[in-house]
Amino acid sequence: MNLLTKASVIWQVVWWRILWDKHNSRYPVPRKCRGNPKFMTPWDAAGLIPDGAVLATSGLGGNQPCQIMYWAIKERFQQEGHPKGLTVVSVGGQGGRGKIPGSLEELGVEGLTTRMFTGHAETFKAQLKLADAGKLELQIIPQGTLTLLLKAQAEGREYVENDTGAGTFIDPRTGRGTPLVPPDAPQWVEITPEGRFRWRIPRIDTAVFSAPAADPRGNIYMKNHSVLAESWEIAKAARRNGGRVIVNVGLIVDEGYDKVFLPADEVDAVVYWPRTYQVITIPHKRYWKCLTLDSDLPVEEGLARVKIVNDFLGVTPKRKPIDSILARIGARVFMDHARPGDYVDIGVGLPEEVSRVLSETGAMKHITMVNESGVFGGMAAPGVFFGAAVNPKEIVSSATAFERIYQRLDWSILGALEIDASGNVNVSKRGEGAINYVGPGGFIDLIRNSKCLIFCAAWGEKARIDILNGSLRIVDHGKPKFVERVAEITFNGTEALRQGKKVFYVTHIGAFRLTERGMELFLVAPGVDVERDIRPNCPMPFVLPESGAPEVAGPEIITGEGFTCRFKNT
Numbered sequence: 001m002n003l004l005t006k007a008s009v010i011w012q013v014v015w016w017r018i019l020w021d022k023h024n025s026r027y028p029v030p031r032k033c034r035g036n037p038k039f040m041t042p043w044d045a046a047g048l049i050p051d052g053a054v055l056a057t058s059g060l061g062g063n064q065p066c067q068i069m070y071w072a073i074k075e076r077f078q079q080e081g082h083p084k085g086l087t088v089v090s091v092g093g094q095g096g097r098g099k100i101p102g103s104l105e106e107l108g109v110e111g112l113t114t115r116m117f118t119g120h121a122e123t124f125k126a127q128l129k130l131a132d133a134g135k136l137e138l139q140i141i142p143q144g145t146l147t148l149l150l151k152a153q154a155e156g157r158e159y160v161e162n163d164t165g166a167g168t169f170i171d172p173r174t175g176r177g178t179p180l181v182p183p184d185a186p187q188w189v190e191i192t193p194e195g196r197f198r199w200r201i202p203r204i205d206t207a208v209f210s211a212p213a214a215d216p217r218g219n220i221y222m223k224n225h226s227v228l229a230e231s232w233e234i235a236k237a238a239r240r241n242g243g244r245v246i247v248n249v250g251l252i253v254d255e256g257y258d259k260v261f262l263p264a265d266e267v268d269a270v271v272y273w274p275r276t277y278q279v280i281t282i283p284h285k286r287y288w289k290c291l292t293l294d295s296d297l298p299v300e301e302g303l304a305r306v307k308i309v310n311d312f313l314g315v316t317p318k319r320k321p322i323d324s325i326l327a328r329i330g331a332r333v334f335m336d337h338a339r340p341g342d343y344v345d346i347g348v349g350l351p352e353e354v355s356r357v358l359s360e361t362g363a364m365k366h367i368t369m370v371n372e373s374g375v376f377g378g379m380a381a382p383g384v385f386f387g388a389a390v391n392p393k394e395i396v397s398s399a400t401a402f403e404r405i406y407q408r409l410d411w412s413i414l415g416a417l418e419i420d421a422s423g424n425v426n427v428s429k430r431g432e433g434a435i436n437y438v439g440p441g442g443f444i445d446l447i448r449n450s451k452c453l454i455f456c457a458a459w460g461e462k463a464r465i466d467i468l469n470g471s472l473r474i475v476d477h478g479k480p481k482f483v484e485r486v487a488e489i490t491f492n493g494t495e496a497l498r499q500g501k502k503v504f505y506v507t508h509i510g511a512f513r514l515t516e517r518g519m520e521l522f523l524v525a526p527g528v529d530v531e532r533d534i535r536p537n538c539p540m541p542f543v544l545p546e547s548g549a550p551e552v553a554g555p556e557i558i559t560g561e562g563f564t565c566r567f568k569n570t
Helices: 003-019 042-046 067-080 125-132 143-154 231-240 299-313 321-337 350-360 398-407 443-449 493-498 530-537
Strands: 054-057 086-090 113-118 137-140 160-162 179-181 189-191 197-199 206-214 244-252 269-272 277-279 343-346 368-370 411-415 452-456 464-468 471-476 502-507 510-515 518-524
Touching: 003 299, 042 067, 042 269, 054 231, 067 206, 067 244, 067 269, 113 125, 125 137, 125 179, 143 160, 143 231, 143 398, 143 443, 206 231, 231 244, 321 350, 321 411, 321 452, 321 464, 321 502, 321 510, 343 350, 350 411, 350 452, 368 398, 398 443, 411 443, 493 502, 493 510, 518 530
Parallel strands: 054 086, 054 206, 086 113, 113 137, 206 244, 244 269, 343 368, 343 411, 411 452, 452 502
Antiparallel strands: 137 179, 160 197, 189 197, 464 471, 502 510, 510 518
């Protein structure tokens, strides 16, 4: 990346930061569209939403924000008291963690939103505070299942049946089911006579989302989008249910600009705002081609741009050399068991480091990347861009993506908050109260459908591990991640064994695998002694291989020198 490009990216982020809370809820309709009553100010479009509406949004992370409409809805409520009592349905984590204005958290106002359905709750700090105060009902449904429910309503079906979540917290036979707060709120999953799960959500009657462009007739275009997410499904569902569709766009284009995504007669309101974003910090007027199907940038160039934004915003953790060791251990475990052509989903956090190693060693070219956002191929983008990819090969709706995942998924490489002796994993509950609740996201759908799983976790929270002369020395074990019993079961190890899955747990100092004998420590990094370092500092009971001792990884795991990724199974 040359200095001019780097400076341009930095200036773009700085300008966004300067303007991030500046907006006009009465931003005027463009002159060329004033003869079309479908075009409205944000304020007027918010006036179309009735009290008690079931409002669905679209997007994932920083992709496809609909900021101007969230502001307009909030301001109209604060000034007029309407719309009130909304139920909000949001699949992805579109909140700002209480830090970034203009996110879906703008609707987290007492009386404005009284119920919420989501798969990933952690970013919605405003809504979580309301839930803890007893002012908002919070329902948790796995992300994939939620997208399929949206598609079901779009097609005129009332429910979805699957086997997702058996033995986890979402299973009402063993856990709480869908309600998080209050615990006695209505249950939106039931067990069928056949023992399957039947899921429902309220009927959506309002769809609010952003899109790149509209023409003066009101046709909506998705050209140069980073994700499609749930846009089509919520629009179709709202119309089928007799409701309304409100679309915020960043460009006014000529008719025929591209293939029509949503025709004008299926849209009730079009809201133009020039700072409508492809991804947070990147307006559609200056979209990033590297996040689209027409990218002509090298992957490395696109990732460099992504890194500048994430570093500036401080949304991705600073990785240490020790994290590269975990990544190489994870990559080795994967390559020892995977096959060329396998379908693979890689999650956020430490799994992204495994992805980086697979990419750098060329292994990524021989697998098919799957992303629950609907973006396939290319290199998954981290941080605020999560859900998008650099140089994607295909972009479909998130519902279509999960339909494919339910048909075939060979591997998932995911993170973990806690792991226990039964191989159970907690990724959803960080602490007590709604404010500390993360939610499963697409995790439960992914683990149900993956044939093989790798969970990546730090050896201990705030652990200190030094690298000395090609080996590891554990200075401080930190708070254990491998515990006797997890706080919440988001993945059930017993169910996984019953289903015949291969399950591995990768950490900075070695790797476990789930067996009928228990959690087996089968690989350790150089310098790590089982009896000195692991057994006295691991509350989780574990076993050693039947051979008697775990394998000690080679020095390339530590140094990276000569480390390669080759498939053992072809």
